Amino acid sequence: MSAYGGMTLRDGRNVEVQCDLRSDTVTQPDAGMRAAMAAAEVGDDVYGDDPTVNRLEATMAERMGKEAGLYVSSGTQSNLLALLAHCRRGEEVIVGSEYHIYADEAAGASVLGGMSLCPVETESGGEIAPEVVRGAIKEDDSHYAVSRLLCLENTVHGRALSLDAMEAPAEVARAAGLSVHLDGARFFNAITALQCDATELSGVADTVSVCLSKGLGAPVGSVLSGPKDLIASARRYRKMVGGGMRQAGVLAAGGLYALEHQVPLLAADHARAGAFAAALRTLDVGGVDQRTNMVFFTPQAGDVDGLVDHLAGVGVRIGGQSPTIRLVVHRDADDVALDLAVSGIRSFYGA
Numbered sequence: 001m002s003a004y005g006g007m008t009l010r011d012g013r014n015v016e017v018q019c020d021l022r023s024d025t026v027t028q029p030d031a032g033m034r035a036a037m038a039a040a041e042v043g044d045d046v047y048g049d050d051p052t053v054n055r056l057e058a059t060m061a062e063r064m065g066k067e068a069g070l071y072v073s074s075g076t077q078s079n080l081l082a083l084l085a086h087c088r089r090g091e092e093v094i095v096g097s098e099y100h101i102y103a104d105e106a107a108g109a110s111v112l113g114g115m116s117l118c119p120v121e122t123e124s125g126g127e128i129a130p131e132v133v134r135g136a137i138k139e140d141d142s143h144y145a146v147s148r149l150l151c152l153e154n155t156v157h158g159r160a161l162s163l164d165a166m167e168a169p170a171e172v173a174r175a176a177g178l179s180v181h182l183d184g185a186r187f188f189n190a191i192t193a194l195q196c197d198a199t200e201l202s203g204v205a206d207t208v209s210v211c212l213s214k215g216l217g218a219p220v221g222s223v224l225s226g227p228k229d230l231i232a233s234a235r236r237y238r239k240m241v242g243g244g245m246r247q248a249g250v251l252a253a254g255g256l257y258a259l260e261h262q263v264p265l266l267a268a269d270h271a272r273a274g275a276f277a278a279a280l281r282t283l284d285v286g287g288v289d290q291r292t293n294m295v296f297f298t299p300q301a302g303d304v305d306g307l308v309d310h311l312a313g314v315g316v317r318i319g320g321q322s323p324t325i326r327l328v329v330h331r332d333a334d335d336v337a338l339d340l341a342v343s344g345i346r347s348f349y350g351a
């Protein structure tokens with residue numbers, strides 16, 4: 001029995017899902033994590049009384065080399081609170097046009113914070129070139145928004161950006177008096193691939209957001225880390241947007257467990273993604289690209305819907321992105337599951 005239950009196909013058949021590669025957010029808390037959650041000591045976190053939340057916040061802040069941490073419900077909320085804490089109305093955030101904060105967060109910072117998002121082109125590796133930051137920073141002129149913050153991201157659609165690629169734009173921003181926020185939803189995938197210490201990457205930014213609910217397997221939550229005053233401000237904004245949680249230690253315990261037990265397993269996810277990509281390359285399915293725990297390929301035009309349906313029929317769930325399909329490897333997609341995906345793709349192409 002798979003943990004993912006059944007899925008109803010377009011033709012009405014019901015199939016047991018054996019492999020779900022839509023995202024690493026589908027990972028389920030394992031027995032050890034559930035036990036840690038069940039045993040969590042809790043209190044009312046809005047009063048600061050939840051020892052497990054406090055421990056998670058302190059643990060993440062320490063790993064990031066920052067003064068304070070704030071446990072929040074999602075990566076989107078974490079980024080939003082960071083932007084609200086950094087910027088006033090009428091100020092501006094420079095952000096890569098393909099980054100989540102610009103492309104996938106419903107313009108929350110503009111809607112709720114009155115700030116403008118200035119999207120800039122990224123390079124093919126996902127980084128923002130330093131001269132692009134220089135060109136985007138506005139001079140002090142009453143016609144313009146006030147440039148206040150640079151948002152970086154790592155990993156970017158699976159690509160792990162080098163420390164140099166992070167530091168170069170951050171330096172330009174800092175020299176002009178801007179602050180830097182890092183959306184590190186998959187921060188630990190990045191440092192696993194870069195084989196660097198957490199603080200080497202977190203050190204490029206003032207505030208860092210890290211998701212616990214993706215490849216790390218926790219059911220809920222992200223932590224925003226940064227200087228005390230900014231985190232205190234973010235805590236007030238968290239209350240304002242209705243994000244204050246009470247006995248949240250039940251959830252935070254899953255996050256602590258993830259930091260301790262799941263971070264070391266990400267290297268194995270990346271290795272399995274590498275083997276999976278190698279298997280797909282033998283099938284001639286069209287440009288296969290592996291980046292950390294993600295594998296991308298671009299099937300022939302018109303193939304995507306048919307492929308999604310065919311794989312669903314053998315119990316393999318993938319996203320329907322077009323023209324390039326993203327397959328995300330994670331702790332619950334073991335070798336047996338990935339073999340099933342490869343054989344499903346092979347049978348679709350009649351190879």
Ligand SMILES: *Cc1c(COP(=O)(O)O)cnc(C)c1O
Binds near residue numbers: 073076077153
């Ligand atoms: C997933 C993701 C987020 C947002 O996380 P949610 O918990 O889904 O809100 C932010 N940034 C990046 C780069 C992400 O991949």
